[in-house]
Amino acid sequence: MTQGAHIQLTEQEEAICQLLDQTCAYIHRERPELPEVDSAQRSGDGSQPCEARIAGGWVRDKLLARESDDLDIALSTLTGNAFALYLKHYLSSESFASSPLARSRYFSDRFSDMGRIGKIAANPEQSKSLETATARVLGLSLDFVNLRKETYDPGSRIPTMTFGTPKEDAERRDITINSLLYNVHTREVEDHTGLGLQDLAAGLIRTPLPPLTTFLDDPLRVLRCVRFSSRFAYQLHPSIIRCLTGTSTTGASLDDTDASSTQIASSDDPRVSARDSQGVESGRNQLRDALVSKVSRERFGIEVDKMIKGPHPLLALFLLHRLELFPLVFHPPPGAGKLHVASSGAAKPKVGEPEPDSVALNAARLLDAMMHVKALVDGSPVNQSVPMDTLSIGDVVHTAPRSDLSRAFSAVPTSPIPRAVFEALPYDLLYSWSSSSLTAEERRRLWISVSLLPLRHLMYEEKKNKHAWAGESVIANGLKMGTKTLKEPVASLHRCLELLPLGRRVLSQGQTGEESETLDRLLNLPPGLSVKSRLGLLLRSPHVTNGLLSLRPQPALLLSFISELLDLWRQSEFDPDTSTLAPLQEQAVQLAQDYSRFWQLIQQWSLVERAEEKIVLDGNAVTACLGCHPRLISQIQVFVLAWQYDQDSIGWGAEEECARWLKSEWEKGGLVSFEQRPAPIPVKGDKGKKAEKKKEPANVQVEKEGEGERRKRQKSE
Incomplete structure (x- = not known):
């Protein structure tokens, strides 16, 4: 166990630690009898005092000088629910009332009462093997759970959960930087894996046990590794990559020949018997099956949402691709039915397949570059390790990531957009596309939208004889995200990928004939209207401007611009990872100029402001x-x-x-x-x-x- 790290507590945290320490002493000294607590909720004969430790994320965040108000309390001899009941009992006891802590300012006001205890039962079928309890104490959210150990009987793949030691508990957590413990009695950080503090300093995501063993305990941990890697811009350990893909990393700074890198399962894990290359493939398939069968789609959605809302969504998407998880997350879930091509007019729709992940990843790179105004430095292939440029447009100034992020981002190609493209766009439009101008919800919708671009031309049968865009199935059924907050807005952004480029060509470039008729048909417009009124009615479309769904034209224009840039690449068979942008720069600049003219028309007639104008005659x-x-x-x-x-x-x-x-x-x-x-x-x-x-x-x-x-x-x- 490595020690020596120090945590600076706030006054509120100090009060919580004192309370936990005193509660443990009270239980051992007074041995109160509570009808709700039986012997099944205790370990041993009760002769050993219960010890309390704060575990996981709070310890990690405090060591990183980040604030955290969510504390997991790990207990040595009591279940989480039993300890929470004892804690509530102690707070109402004479022993507590006579203690100096009870007279402190944190326990003397009306908010000091312990909130209602919420008991969460174990559910092994969903990889939730522990009974836990939750409550609010002094305004902080506390989760109570016992230290655990899992053992396997010979020939059985189902673990038996028992009380464990701090070391056994730490080894059964998801990643080493989350396995650190803070002992409230000694006020010391405990690193029982011997790797947590080291990996925190090195910026490394590693599992305490070999990854397949850790992931099979709870397959959701695969997505958690991606989330924490993208959140902190930490590097994934090679063993995790090999476990998920069957291949080793190339050019990794860590030694992939090391035993800890190549071993993917514990030697005593009965769930994976083989240790050769065939065993790696078997374990990989077993893990992917477990992700689909054991993890609820709601938990998928929660983890993906946290990645998208985090500081580095681009890195999260690339990691999902690197670990071959992208289709598992962003394709319709099993049971969604066959996908068919939207444009097929045949009586029997043509069965279709999603486009490659590269469509979404290239769109994500474009989105990240546009939102942070990051321009390509020169015409070299964009996967080269060129430093990112700093581009100043008005008061929008963005710089390259800090050096401590560079290693995690080394596998993510730099901006694929030449400086000339940014210079061809008007400042106010470019600013409206920046991360600082878009709302958090708009950014979230845009990241989900680019992730679903491989499904752009695919439909699925939502109900009998009722078909919808396949991306809606991913949001509603695959990730279980909100209808009004995400599914409907993203479906509208998807519709804008046809409406806005068509409107741009017809209204700002004077395209006539079939394209003009198509625009009027999509908007249900009669022929003969002026350019100004048609443009106003285009922006008034509920897919472009919608107060109920908080839709504005600017994010829709950004997604449309990205989509058209991708179409340029596709038509020219351009690969941004291997080719230079010089041959396409002129076309990309021309597209930016076209959007500039389109935006200038919109601004000239103040049509964004008028998009929700009340009709003069009802x-x-x-x-x-x-x-x-x-x-x-x-x-x-x-x-x-x-x-x-x-x-x-x-x-x-x-x-x-x-x-x-x-x-x-x-x-x-x-x-x-x-x-x-x-x-x-x-x-x-x-x-x-x-x-x-x-x-x-x-x-x-x-x-x-x-x-x-x-x-x-x-x-x-």
């Missing part, structure tokens, strides 16, 4: 003005919005002015031709109502059938 006003059939209101309101956007601004008297224009157009046969107008619904009480119904039943029926067909067509579009 449905009742349109009916009162024209006396038309209610069925036509939504169709006519498109013209109202177009008129509205064609005005420089909407002020006092706009309703009357719009109503006069609308009535004039209507009377001339505009908006909706005379032949397409259903007969107005008679006013209630009209004597001619019954006669009218009898007189024109066939015509009315034809109108109803025609409208039904039109609605079906619009819905399919």
Whole structure:
């Protein structure tokens, strides 16, 4: 056990440590009898005093000078629930009331009471082998659990959980830097693996036991290794890479021939019998099967969400790819059904496959470069170890990662975007795409969106005869993330990958013909509208601007720009890892200039600010003005919005002015031709109502059938 590291406690943490220490002494001295605690929740005969240690993340973060308010309390002779009950009992006892601690400022206010104890039962089927309890004490969240040891009976693959020593418990944790313990009685950091403090100083993610043994105990630890590696920009130990991929690292700074690097399972682990290369492959397959069968999709989603929200999401995505986990995370889960190509018009849809991971990874590199304004230094292949440039545009200044991050990022290619591309984009648009301008939720959605780009053209059957984009299946079923917070917004961003590039070409470059007709069809626009009104209605699309889903045009434009850059690469068969960017730089700059013109039109007419402008004439006003059939209101309101956007601004008297224009157009046969107008619904009480119904039943029926067909067509579009 390595010692010597020192933790500086806050006053609040000092009070917690004193409380835990005194509770252990009280239990041993007074031996209180609680009806909820039986012998099954104790270890041994009770002659040994219970010891409490703070374990895991809190110890790691304190040593890294990071704040943490989530404490895991590891107990030597009691289960977590039993100790929590004793703690609550001690806080209400005369012994505590007479102690100096009870009179301290942390226990003298009304917030000092211990919160409700939440008991979490063990669930071995989901790799949760320990009974734990949670409670809030002095405003901090405390999780209580006993020190554990797992043993395997001969011929059995199911572990038996028993009380363990601090060393046995430390060896059964996920990674060495999370296996450190802080003894509340001695106030010392304990490193029972002998590797935790060393790996913390070296910036290394390593499992205490050989990785396959650690991962089979709880397969979710595979994703946790990726999350912690990307969170701290620490290097993965070669043994983890070999365990997941069957191959060794190349160019690693650690000695991959070392026994600790090549051994992937404990010699006494009955779950993996072979120790040769075939055993590695067998263990790898067993681990991947366990990830799918034993880990809930909610736990997948929680870990992935933490990676995406962390400081280095790009590194997380590259690590998932390096460990061959990317399809397991970002493809539809087993049972989602066959995927088919969205554009297939055949009666029997064409079965499709996701595109390679490289599509998402290249998009992620572009997103990271755009959000942090990182430009390629020169025209060399982007996988070369060139230092990242510092680019200053206005007050947006970004620099290269600190030197302590460089090793972890050494496998991640540098920015694939030449400086000239940034210089071709207007400052205000570039700033709106920066990490500091985008909200945390917008950044989260963009990272998920680029991760799902390999599924861009694939659909799945959500319900019988109802199909949806395959990415929605990943979010809803594969990661179990929120519908309103993630699934619907990301699905809208996906729709913008068609809408915005098409709108850019048609409205800012004057493309006509089929592309112009397609844009109007997608937006349900009538022909003949002005560029300004069509652009306003494009930004008003609920997929581009949507207050309920917190959607703005700027993130959608960023994703569209990235998608079009990728299309440039694809059309030119450009590989950013092996080729130079010089031949494509002119095209990339031209694309940036096209987006610049598109954005300048939007800004010239203040269409972002007007995207959620209230319509000047609502449905009742349109009916009162024209006396038309209610069925036509939504169709006519498109013209109202177009008129509205064609005005420089909407002020006092706009309703009357719009109503006069609308009535004039209507009377001339505009908006909706005379032949397409259903007969107005008679006013209630009209004597001619019954006669009218009898007189024109066939015509009315034809109108109803025609409208039904039109609605079906619009819905399919």
